[in-house]
Amino acid sequence: xxxxxxxxxxxxxxxxxxxxVASLHSHATSFGFQxxxxxxxxxxxxxxxxNVASSYDIMNDVMSGGLHRLWKERLVGKLSPFAGMKxxxxxxxxxxxxxxIYDAIYSVKxxxxxxxDEASLEETQIYVCDINPNMLNVGKQRAAERxxxxxxxxxxxxxxxxxxxxDNNSMDGYTIAFGIRNVTHIEKALAEAYRxxxxxxxxxxxxxxxxDIPIFKNLYDLYSFQVIPHLGELIAxxxxxYQYLVESxxxxxxxxxxxxxxxxxxxEKVEYxxxxxxxxxxxxxxxx
Amino acid sequence: xxxxxxKRLLGGGGAFTATRLLRFPKLRSTIIPSSYTSxxxxxxxxxxxxxxxxxxxxVNPNQSDHTASSSSSTSTGEGPRRDESRxxxxxxxxxxxxxxxxxLRHVPRLGWTEEAMMAGSRDVGVSPSIVGSFSRKExxxxxxxxxxxxxxxxxxxxxGLDLQxxxxxxxxxxxxxxxxxxxxxxMSKWPQxxxxxxxxxxxxxxxxxxxxxVDEIWHAVGDGASDLDWYVKRTILGGVYSTTEIYMLTDxxxxxxDTWAFLDDRVKDAFDLKKSIQEARYFAQDIGAGVGKSVQGxxxxxxxxxSRRSGGTTF
Numbered sequence: 001x002x003x004x005x006x007x008x009x010x011x012x013x014x015x016x017x018x019x020x021v022a023s024l025h026s027h028a029t030s031f032g033f034q035x036x037x038x039x040x041x042x043x044x045x046x047x048x049x050x051n052v053a054s055s056y057d058i059m060n061d062v063m064s065g066g067l068h069r070l071w072k073e074r075l076v077g078k079l080s081p082f083a084g085m086k087x088x089x090x091x092x093x094x095x096x097x098x099x100x101i102y103d104a105i106y107s108v109k110x111x112x113x114x115x116x117d118e119a120s121l122e123e124t125q126i127y128v129c130d131i132n133p134n135m136l137n138v139g140k141q142r143a144a145e146r147x148x149x150x151x152x153x154x155x156x157x158x159x160x161x162x163x164x165x166x167d168n169n170s171m172d173g174y175t176i177a178f179g180i181r182n183v184t185h186i187e188k189a190l191a192e193a194y195r196x197x198x199x200x201x202x203x204x205x206x207x208x209x210x211x212d213i214p215i216f217k218n219l220y221d222l223y224s225f226q227v228i229p230h231l232g233e234l235i236a237x238x239x240x241x242y243q244y245l246v247e248s249x250x251x252x253x254x255x256x257x258x259x260x261x262x263x264x265x266x267x268e269k270v271e272y273x274x275x276x277x278x279x280x281x282x283x284x285x286x287x288x
Numbered sequence: 289x290x291x292x293x294x295k296r297l298l299g300g301g302g303a304f305t306a307t308r309l310l311r312f313p314k315l316r317s318t319i320i321p322s323s324y325t326s327x328x329x330x331x332x333x334x335x336x337x338x339x340x341x342x343x344x345x346x347v348n349p350n351q352s353d354h355t356a357s358s359s360s361s362t363s364t365g366e367g368p369r370r371d372e373s374r375x376x377x378x379x380x381x382x383x384x385x386x387x388x389x390x391x392l393r394h395v396p397r398l399g400w401t402e403e404a405m406m407a408g409s410r411d412v413g414v415s416p417s418i419v420g421s422f423s424r425k426e427x428x429x430x431x432x433x434x435x436x437x438x439x440x441x442x443x444x445x446x447x448g449l450d451l452q453x454x455x456x457x458x459x460x461x462x463x464x465x466x467x468x469x470x471x472x473x474x475m476s477k478w479p480q481x482x483x484x485x486x487x488x489x490x491x492x493x494x495x496x497x498x499x500x501x502v503d504e505i506w507h508a509v510g511d512g513a514s515d516l517d518w519y520v521k522r523t524i525l526g527g528v529y530s531t532t533e534i535y536m537l538t539d540x541x542x543x544x545x546d547t548w549a550f551l552d553d554r555v556k557d558a559f560d561l562k563k564s565i566q567e568a569r570y571f572a573q574d575i576g577a578g579v580g581k582s583v584q585g586x587x588x589x590x591x592x593x594x595s596r597r598s599g600g601t602t603f
Binding site for chain 1: 380402409418419420425
């Protein structure tokens with residue numbers, strides 16, 4: 001897997017405001033390639049995740065060939081978690097990213113190498129927020145398996161990315177991994193992210209994105225539309241959900257557009273990094 | 289490049305605004321206060337475009353990277369500037385400079401590490417998360433310090449040091465001494481800084497910074513050479529500076545007296561070296577001349593013998 005960092009400078013965006021709004025509106029009313037009413041989208045998405053919750057992790061492994069672990073490692077590496085941080089992982093139901101952050105902060109090796117203030121270690125709070133209670137339950141279960149059931153640092157919260165229940169300027173970090181695609185109104189989620197972050201806090205988004213490389217793009221499309229739904233059928237017993245998944249990836253704004261949306265929400269130093277030629281992209285920004 | 293060329297282009301005065309720091313984009317001294325110029329652009333390996341302050345309408349979209357490199361260069365997003373912003377949008381570069389500057393205070397205690405930078409960020413009132421976004425984190429701090437010191441040196445030179453009454457070797461010694469004294473507060477952690485600078489990822493930048501420093505010193509000494517000598521002079525001075533710097537790491541004498549004695553010796557050696565090279569060159573020329581004469585004499589003799597033998601015919 002070739003990790004290629006590509007950042008774009010956001011020059012003056014001579015965006016046609018109307019078409020911009022139109023494409024966002026289309027995200028709000030699109031359920032994959034279907035057109036749906038805005039009010040219905042979140043319910044439909046909710047159904048998808050209720051259906052796939054139990055086999056979510058194994059499907060991730062199968063679909064990405066295990067690569068999703070590396071992508072999440074990279075995300076957490078970029079975040080550089082520190083002891084005492086207040087972190088919010090949105091749409092992080094099954095806890096993949098949250099556990100990695102927890103490990104990064106509490107790892108014995110790290111504590112040995114760096115002088116970590118034990119008191120600040122106690123203050124660490126990792127909030128896992130998800131709109132779907134089934135996904136949260138899977139996450140809590142996995143926490144219990146790791147012996148973190150009663151750990152005060154991990155907090156599981158049910159909530160909507162578009163209307164978070166956290167205070168302004170309360171978070172040092174905000175991550176959303178493979179979740180922003182499913183949000184009805186992306187700008188609202190971004191605005192909420194901006195609101196809850198402290199000054200200097202970082203926003204990181206890991207998401208399936210657009211591939212531009214000629215031949216690779218065709219292979220990827222073939223894989224997405226021919227293979228993944230059938231895998232979904234086979235393993236999760238749910239073809240439609242995975243059809244929705246691959247379609248929603250295509251409907252999501254491309255890297256540059258999404259980066260400009262993040263900048264519009266108020267973030268500074270907005271960059272993105274393509275992984276696997278654009279199959280996945282990590283967008284980042286800082287609130288100043 | 290560097291100040292020598294810049295001065296030649298602009299004929300002296302106003303050198304400060306004309307100085308083109310290699311790693312950084314063009315200084316817009318009207319916008320960026322001088323105390324921050326040294327801290328810019330540590331977030332990218334190559335040069336990158338500046339972003340305007342709050343109040344400007346748009347980013348310059350056409351600036352290209354100064355150095356072609358495959359690694360990322362930063363981009364800055366701005367919110368909608370169409371509506372007048374509620375608060376002035378702090379530049380990321382400025383924030384970074386501010387954080388790094390505040391971090392320096394913690395370096396003697398915590399070293400050139402992320403902890404120092406996080407402590408610095410807390411001092412400034414910014415979440416420590418921001419440290420995660422500095423590229424090559426510890427290197428950013430070290431490079432910021434190096435730039436600050438260079439800036440300080442340049443300011444000192446501009447504000448008038450009494451260099452005219454000294455011979456060149458004494459001038460060089462004085463300037464190096466001034467520069468090295470800036471590192472004294474951090475001496476306990478300086479080996480760590482050196483090792484960070486020696487790291488493969490950081491070597492390119494640290495080399496450039498040292499090159500600029502050496503160029504600056506030679507320029508202040510009054511050297512305007514731009515032929516091959518230029519490289520030789522700077523290499524030698526770079527060597528003198530580095531060896532003195534390393535000597536200083538283990539010097540316990542009062543006020544680093546031993547280091548300055550060492551420095552004077554090295555500078556003297558360098559100048560002696562210059563003389564010795566010159567002497568060697570003359571010697572080689574003489575020998576060459578001598579050998580040439582004898583070979584010529586030999587050839588003449590051979591020619592005469594051959595012409596006599598062939599009965600006086602000449603061709």
